[in-house]
Amino acid sequence: MAAQHPIILHHFPQSPFSEKVRLIFGLKNIAWTSVLISRIMPRPDLMPLTGGYRRTPVMQIGADIYCDTQCIIRELERRFPEPTLFPDGYRGLASATAMWTDKAFFQGTVNLIFGTLANKVPQEFIADREKLRGAKFDIAAMTAAIPQMRDQFRANVQWIEAQLADNRRWMCGDRASLCDINAYMNVWYIRAHLPDLDRMLAEFPATTAWEARMRAVGHATSTEMSTAAALEIATRASPQTAALADPRDPNGRKPGDQVEVMPDDYGKIGVRGEIVALSSQHIAIRRNDPRAGEVVVHFPRAGFLVLPA
Structure with a gap:
């Protein structure tokens, strides 16, 4: 064995x-x-x-x-x-949501966070991420794009709010699933780095309550x-x-x-x-x-x- x-x-x-x-x-x-x-x-x-x-x-x-x-x-x-992370009826969709959350949604979130942090970002971190990306990690451009990135974050969060609008607790029904895990990642990232997430979520009450439920899941042992x-x-x-x-x-x-x-x-x-x-x-x-x-x-x-x- x-x-x-x-x-x-x-x-x-x-x-x-x-x-x-x-x-x-x-x-x-x-x-x-x-x-x-x-x-x-x-x-x-x-x-x-x-x-x-x-x-x-x-x-x-x-x-x-x-x-x-x-x-x-x-x-x-x-x-x-x-x-299961894949409730009935959502197996394909749950996996596919990563192509939304991990790419377009995530890239906008990265730009918003690092543009806001600006001169607080260590130079060695910038150099490392430039090697990872194979392109310039342009903090100045991210800072200039903050208004657009706020718009993008709001638009993406509104999709979460729309999915939760019928008072369901989780995005795909009565249990947390991969849909929730994927969507939550970017909200968690903002919460971890920027102080004004509560203000950004103020117009989204269902998402605010859902975020609290996700935070309460914990990491097991x-x-x-x-x-x-x-x-x-x-x-x-x-x-x-x-x-x-x-x-x-x-x-x-x-x-x-x-x-x-x-x-x-x-x-x-x-x-x-x-x-x-x-x-x-x-x-x-x-x-x-x-x-x-x-x-x-x-x-x-x-x-x-x-x-x-």
Whole structure:
């Protein structure tokens, strides 16, 4: 029988994408292990696990490494199906909301926060995010765009308010779901960094009450672990991912192919390896690292590129 490994989340407290996963631990009452990583590079004990992928968070279970919240959420739902994040009638929509919340909504939120903080943003953070983006992290332009970003935040929050307008407690019915987790991320991010969220939400009473319910979910029970100890777990473990072919893959990819996987928008650092499993929503690649040993790194398909290595 395979060893039971802890569910390890590599994250930092200010990360809005990590907050999504922490809230899922709370909703599903999952005990987890917290590995705190630096908000900026370097991350010398994490890069051997991911092969260079540097977006946050990363989930680790033994020598299986899950990158991007889409992939992490899918694996948590598989392992802990109740209570489900996908209520009847919303399975496709709940997943698809990430393309709204994590891209357009998030980018406007980032611009609003950092434009407002302006000269309080450390120079080393700006330099790190310029490397991540491959473009200028232009605080002056963000500051100039604050009026437009306020408009965008209001427009996005009004969609949440409209969804809650029939007095439902949660966006997709009578239980919190991935729709709520995704939509809440940007509201949480503003709350964590700017003092005037209450004023910004004043015209949205249903959203204000919903935000309080989301805050009350909590993060379940966690224990702390060092980055070095997490790397050691991977080194001593073996990946547990079974081979899985996708006979309908539109490009004819198959287990054994050498590929390079990377995000399609920012943090475009290619991770190379051999395909172990793939589907329309998931690809897992095996790689060998001098420090981590053999690991299988998992990625989503939406928002990611799969290129010949």
